[in-house]
Amino acid sequence: MPDSSLSPLPEATGPGRVANRSLSVTDQIRDAILDGTVSAGERINEVRFSKTLEVSRTPVRAALQALAGEGLLDYAPNRGFTVREFPLSAIVDAYEIRASLEGVAARFAAERGLSAEERAIIEESLVAGDKLLARGEFAEGDLTIYRGINGDFHDTLLGAARNRMLAEMIRICHHVPMSSSRNIVAFEHRDVRRRHDDHHRIYDAIMAREPWRAEVLMREHVSGVKSSLVKSLIERGEQADIVHGSAAG
Amino acid sequence: MPDSSLSPLPEATGPGRVANRSLSVTDQIRDAILDGTVSAGERINEVRFSKTLEVSRTPVRAALQALAGEGLLDYAPNRGFTVREFPLSAIVDAYEIRASLEGVAARFAAERGLSAEERAIIEESLVAGDKLLARGEFAEGDLTIYRGINGDFHDTLLGAARNRMLAEMIRICHHVPMSSSRNIVAFEHRDVRRRHDDHHRIYDAIMAREPWRAEVLMREHVSGVKSSLVKSLIERGEQADIVHGSAAG
DNA sequence: TCGGATTTAATTGTATTCACTTTGCTGCGG
């Protein structure tokens, strides 16, 4: 099967122009993995990809190595790269790890303090969320909007932690297939309301300069997302017995 | 200056034979970074490395990309790779992150349980540590031995967590320059005694299947190493004011 | 017909070459 939906470069990509082919190819292959165009466990053929993307093997190999560094691919010498499989247990674990890491990030942010810009962005995200949730139910597309609001909140806080390693690790957690924020789609208004309230409390703790409280709250917050996911998966009847530990948190 | 102490391959490396040049080169460059042969902030010249290591640029580039994935190098398009700098604050933060991650690992281990082998290795590490510490003071080389014991304990527990992403992230924390276990060298007998007692308690919590207790204990344990490091750095008069937050933990 | 060794194709690893970008220098003009 000749990888469908994997098109060549759309030429010089807009104003934020593309730096080089390797990076562009990296993004394309990553997307292909995350949206399932190439399936898990599959072995990646370098020449096939280079033909599909209309580049040589060199940038393809660079991209594959980068993606292996991100944990999306496995590498075996002389046998190339394979798409890593993420069983449900690994996905749930990724939430747990992210909860812990974002907790640390919240603590750091509370210790280090926020810039004026950061405060502005977060406060705007809180207001926007309140407004969106005020009606008591979602209209079409509201969840997509909230996803942006949610992203602003978390990204800004992460930036305020002022630690790159932490940011990169959390980013990796986000890139675990299924674990990304797009899954919020499945959630109820009540769940989102509750999580947005979490945001308020976390921000309060940070502004009050209470690092450990901020950490605990953030941790519980992210862990709550995990619980919601597990719950919704169970309700959908998927095999959830793979999940270790106490799913209820 | 033509990179000293960076020698070409010593040919087919023993029984665990080298898979390919890229991996070998990766190890060599990583070592060169960690032991300071190439200094922090320095920009890496691909052709120079390829000449020194007597390989083409191709495996060198592969190695550099891999090391960038590990967070040891920075990459900028069309400007190549530079050795990433780790200010003291980043090193201290790395301990904090590791404390959090290893805490999660301990919790997972307590939830999932240990195999017979794992129990054996850990119990042996505990006994060996007790024996080594019984005399009340260290002989020459004892600290090196204890470093091995310490490694066995942590590595085995990490394996018992049965999560690869977690393992990789903790490994990255260990590879932060200065943050590696080799720095234990500076510590007193009393500190090591205390930390070995931590190991006992952590193992107890895990065997008692008390996940959260295991997590808290492990976290405090690793955090204690950080505190010792910070303390010893302050005593040595190094500029420790870079450190954010409460160093005492 | 099955097992195994050998050969052949496919795929990855490495080297080399060429193209493009960046950077530093040189010289001209102000």
Next chain:
DNA sequence: CCGCAGCAAAGTGAATACAATTAAATCCGA
């Protein structure tokens, strides 16, 4: 003396060619 334009050198990015390894298929021999 300073600044800027253009040019030259160095370095990275990508493509192609070649080598080595692995996987598959074929061809025996029992």
